[in-house]
Amino acid sequence: MAEIVKHARPKGFFENFDRRPGAIHKNMHYCPGCGHGILHKIMAEAIADFGIQDDTVIISPVGCSVFAYYYFDCFGISVPHGRAPSVGTGLNRANPKNIVISYQGDGDLGAIGFNNFIQAANRGENLCVLFVNNAIYGMTGGQMAPTTLPGQKTVTSPGGRSVMNDGYPMKVAEMVSTLDAPVYVERAALSTTRNIMKARKAVRKAIKNTVDKKGFSMVEVLAGCPINLKLNGKEMNEFIDTQMARFFPLGCLKDEADQRDPVKRTEGEHDPERVREALYPVKVQKGVDDDFRNPSKIFEKERKIKVAGFGGQGVLSLGNMIATMGKLRNFNASWLPSYGPEMRGGTANCSVILSRKTVGSPIVDKDCNLLIVLNQPSMDAFLPILKKNGVLIYDSSTIDPPKVSKDKIVYAVKASDIAKRLGDLRYANSVILGALSVVMEDCFLEGEDKKDFDRTFEEAIMDCFSNKESVIQLNIESFYAGKQAVQRI
Ligand SMILES: Cc1ncc(C[n+]2csc(CCOP(=O)(O)OP(=O)(O)O)c2C)c(N)n1
Ligand code: SF4
Ligand SMILES: [Mg+2]
The missing domain is CATH 3.40.920.10 (Pyruvate-ferredoxin oxidoreductase, PFOR, domain III)
Structure with a gap:
């Protein structure tokens, strides 16, 4: 079936971005040409098309996308740097109805939060992880990320990344695909229209797996940060297609969702009395009546x-x-x-x-x-x-x-x-x-x-x-x- 390309603002976004403080409520805060905006659009479209707005929680990381929750008309939560998969685990375990999207940058996921990420993947948490690999720390002004390419100049590698000193770019998608638990791992790119359409398909598949409770899905998205790479839009896309894709080959690394049963775990309990008992057991006596009020x-x-x-x-x-x-x-x-x-x-x-x-x-x-x-x-x-x-x-x-x-x-x-x-x-x-x-x-x-x-x-x-x-x-x-x-x- 031919794909229909939609140009309107997807319904998964708010009409007005009223969660955004200040005077601007129509536009996102991203720089022109930034990959985050393109990926947001793909996500918003999928969330609306699948009719999952009321059950979806998008976890924003620390990074340029920290304010992603301004834009999506669903639940949003912002978490400490690198901790999105752990918070996502809690959200899922407490209420398996939640459809959790863990949105993370390469600094957030590949550096400070790598262990959180890989452990959640290994546990097969029912998460959709969208990993934005822009080869740089965007928010903090362009420092070297775990995915920065060899020879790439950043503010902390002014002579270019040296593999001798700094190691090789981390191939996150390849690493996570070797684990048994994840059901779907794909790498896509937000460069040409053709690549964006492939990325759209991958993101939709990962979200659908999460809706179907199939376990852990991740899409690594090669994205542009034209500001910190000091490139114009055309150069940025060429950099993604010729330089980044050489180290991070595009394509599907694992797709086992069809062969897997939905994840079923013991459901969390929501009994405040039992929680109080567990956290604050009154060891001496029951205490006074609940309606006791000292005058x-x-x-x-x-x-x-x-x-x-x-x-x-x-x-x-x-x-x-x-x-x-x-x-x-x-x-x-x-x-x-x-x-x-x-x-x-x-x-x-x-x-x-x-x-x-x-x-x-x-x-x-x-x-x-x-x-x-x-x-x-x-x-x-x-x-x-x-x-x-x-x-x-x-x-x-x-x-x-x-x-x-x-x-x-x-x-x-x-x-x-x-x-x-x-x-x-x-x-x-x-x-x-x-x-x-x-x-x-x-x-x-x-x-x-x-x-x-x-x-x-x-x-x-x-x-x-x-x-x-x-x-x-x-x-x-x-x-x-x-x-x-x-x-x-
Ligand atoms: C605990 C902690 N350490 C460091 C920082 C500083 N910090 C903010 S964003 C960031 C990296 C962001 O890079 P990335 O995850 O690649 O996101 P991008 O901005 O490129 O989308 C860092 C190191 C922080 N906010 N908190
Ligand atoms: S600094 Fe880079 S990643 Fe951050 S909003 Fe601008 S272009 Fe996007
Ligand atoms: Mg980054």
């Missing part, structure tokens, strides 16, 4: 808490205990540890947010309501983020009294000294927890709540140390020692 005013606002100190002082577990308290009282709680190089002996910190509403970002880098610091560098680093009327609790055995404005509430406790007296510096966190319970009683809690909260503190300690039962009792003792010793300054 104290402190809980009307989101509480943003920063805990910081030396690695050995149990800073991260202190944050975890506070988050656990929130969890035990039906708050939405987030706990975000910072695993920087400081974890090797220096300072460590974590952010905790407790809220009646859904927590957006788990980061506390400003607007902190409660700052707990256990060493001087943390005091210096984080005191500036404590907001007006915020509470500061600090370890007065290691930190000099801070100079703070009158609009801050300050409590001091000799946490490290008390912990050492009780036998281990690591109890300092429970001493601080005791100080926190006094802050809560002084500033926020009334009547029955006070009793409720002492129990909650104890339960949080039991929950967090449930796999080290021998230390629970001493942590509870440390908690009450902190309660006794804390002073409001």
Whole structure:
């Protein structure tokens, strides 16, 4: 049957590119002559023709096509550099109805993300990978890619790629076609009209395989980056056909889709209760009723808490205990540890947010309501983020009294000294927890709540140390020692 060449904008694109910020909503952001625009058109046409807009997810990589989701009238997601096949695996495994297109450049797929790609291919994930080989890192200004040709000049190979120093161009399609799992691998080019029509056929086949759940399909597309190769349109196409196609021969390397049964995997579960159980098992008791709402005013606002100190002082577990308290009282709680190089002996910190509403970002880098610091560098680093009327609790055995404005509430406790007296510096966190319970009683809690909260503190300690039962009792003792010793300054 003769092919019909369509010139109109395919229906798989939005009429207006309203996801694109700024004033331009009719045009794509690609440079003239760029291969990405041609490939997008082929994809949009196929998505509309197959009627799969509602189930299709296009994963944009990091590269010039990072904003591909501006254009397609289907789901779009942008992911970290090279991680599209892994995110695609998650999308498929969670909901096999998804038709996932992993759109990737040669830097994204061939360099930083190669292992993600090859492992997904080897697992036979139901993915359509469209691999744009333009022999260069386009987005970052023309550095050498794994597919840059021998002798090709780039900004990082100004004398031309040397195979001695930099190796040979990577033949991704050949490599992936040797694996057992992939069902379809083809290399096409976006140069002449004839080649574009062949590329169109290949892309449609790969997408159709994905619709039919046949497993892993990949089309490598030789494409132009006229800007970084400093070529005009005609020269660009000649470069693709004469230079690139010599290293990357066009054609089908593997096509076994017809002989394969659709991929069937155990479906993911969508039971939020079971997910909560698995992620946050309440080890001590069931907690309070789901409709429990503590009436104290402190809980009307989101509480943003920063805990910081030396690695050995149990800073991260202190944050975890506070988050656990929130969890035990039906708050939405987030706990975000910072695993920087400081974890090797220096300072460590974590952010905790407790809220009646859904927590957006788990980061506390400003607007902190409660700052707990256990060493001087943390005091210096984080005191500036404590907001007006915020509470500061600090370890007065290691930190000099801070100079703070009158609009801050300050409590001091000799946490490290008390912990050492009780036998281990690591109890300092429970001493601080005791100080926190006094802050809560002084500033926020009334009547029955006070009793409720002492129990909650104890339960949080039991929950967090449930796999080290021998230390629970001493942590509870440390908690009450902190309660006794804390002073409001
Ligand atoms: C983790 C990480 N490392 C490096 C970068 C910088 N970076 C952005 S795009 C890119 C390469 C893009 O090249 P390619 O995948 O070939 O896409 P093209 O722009 O050529 O389509 C790099 C290295 C980044 N954004 N993130
Ligand atoms: S820099 Fe190259 S790959 Fe990026 S949009 Fe321009 S032509 Fe396309
Ligand atoms: Mg590239």
